[in-house]
Amino acid sequence: MILEEIRRTGAVQVHALVARLGVSDMTIRRDLDVLAKRGLVEKVYGGATSAVGRSTHEPGFEAKSVRSLPQKEAISARAAGLIRPGTAIGISAGTTTWMFARFLEGVPDLTVVTNSIRVADVLRSGGRGDRTVVLTGGVRTPSDALVGPVAVQTLRSLHLDMVFLGVHGMAEGPGFTTPNINESETDRALVEAGRKLVVIADHTKWGVVGISTIAALEEADVLVTDDGLPVEAVQVLRERVGELIVAEAPEFAEAEA
Structure with missing residues (x-):
């Protein structure tokens, strides 16, 4: 679900996922750690965005707005x-x-x-x-x-x-x-x-x-x-x-x- 949401909007925030899924803050952070280690997402302050790398890759405003x-x-x-x-x-x-x-x-x-x-x-x-x-x-x-x-x-x-x-x-x-x-x-x-x-x-x-x-x-x-x-x-x-x-x-x- 986290990956699907990131692909749809470009970014997710920990507090929003906690409220949506009814789980703890640490559970979400552990899930994001796993996804980041697999190279599927990029962790940012308070959440995660889609993984980047290409010189022509341009994340949307919402994805970039939660970084740093x-x-x-x-x-x-x-x-x-x-x-x-x-x-x-x-x-x-x-x-x-x-x-x-x-x-x-x-x-x-x-x-x-x-x-x-x-x-x-x-x-x-x-x-x-x-x-x-x-x-x-x-x-x-x-x-x-x-x-x-x-x-x-x-x-x-x-x-x-x-x-x-x-x-x-x-x-x-x-x-x-x-x-x-x-x-x-x-x-x-x-x-x-x-x-x-x-x-x-x-x-x-x-x-x-x-x-x-x-x-x-x-x-x-x-x-x-x-x-x-x-x-x-x-x-x-x-x-x-x-x-x-x-x-x-x-x-x-x-x-x-």
């Missing part, structure tokens, strides 16, 4: 602190940027351009009069990004102070990558529209390579990640990106994953 939650929150808090009131920023699509959008409540007088339906929903929900949200048009992807010629044309006509980019993977050679070719073109247009590029990516993205490169490591003025990043990765990134910010995630995160 404490790390994404820590990264988002640090990244939000980089924004000055009264600026124009761009935010790409993704679950990390979606989390990041929640931390912008305390920043007044913002203009936000995004190709993410989810990010736009978060920013519009507050109903603030001092905030302008511009949602590009385009074709919707599995990660709820709007991509394609319409989105690219819109972004190429804009000039932003900062761009916050979420990525599928990052590696020494390919740089920052995505499994969706159409999304990479739109993300590159977003990067080009900004004077400063801030990449926000948790440690699990290191060594993951999607089919298409968005930007080289050197193009990132700032990379905000978490303290789960391997030592060798920290060394590479300190040499390649403009500034590396390492956020401290809660210590209990790994234990509960």
Whole structure:
């Protein structure tokens, strides 16, 4: 049943399975351990998602949204602190940027351009009069990004102070990558529209390579990640990106994953 649910929705959460099956939390976690050891699922914070590996594999938004939650929150808090009131920023699509959008409540007088339906929903929900949200048009992807010629044309006509980019993977050679070719073109247009590029990516993205490169490591003025990043990765990134910010995630995160 667990495998069927993951194949249908892309992810499961422990608390939901406990309620649905009427078993203990530990029973579900043991089942997920067995499935993970067989390579059938990938364990994440609070649940599991489908196993990944292909450079073109693109999990849906719901599947990705349950991964590395404490790390994404820590990264988002640090990244939000980089924004000055009264600026124009761009935010790409993704679950990390979606989390990041929640931390912008305390920043007044913002203009936000995004190709993410989810990010736009978060920013519009507050109903603030001092905030302008511009949602590009385009074709919707599995990660709820709007991509394609319409989105690219819109972004190429804009000039932003900062761009916050979420990525599928990052590696020494390919740089920052995505499994969706159409999304990479739109993300590159977003990067080009900004004077400063801030990449926000948790440690699990290191060594993951999607089919298409968005930007080289050197193009990132700032990379905000978490303290789960391997030592060798920290060394590479300190040499390649403009500034590396390492956020401290809660210590209990790994234990509960």
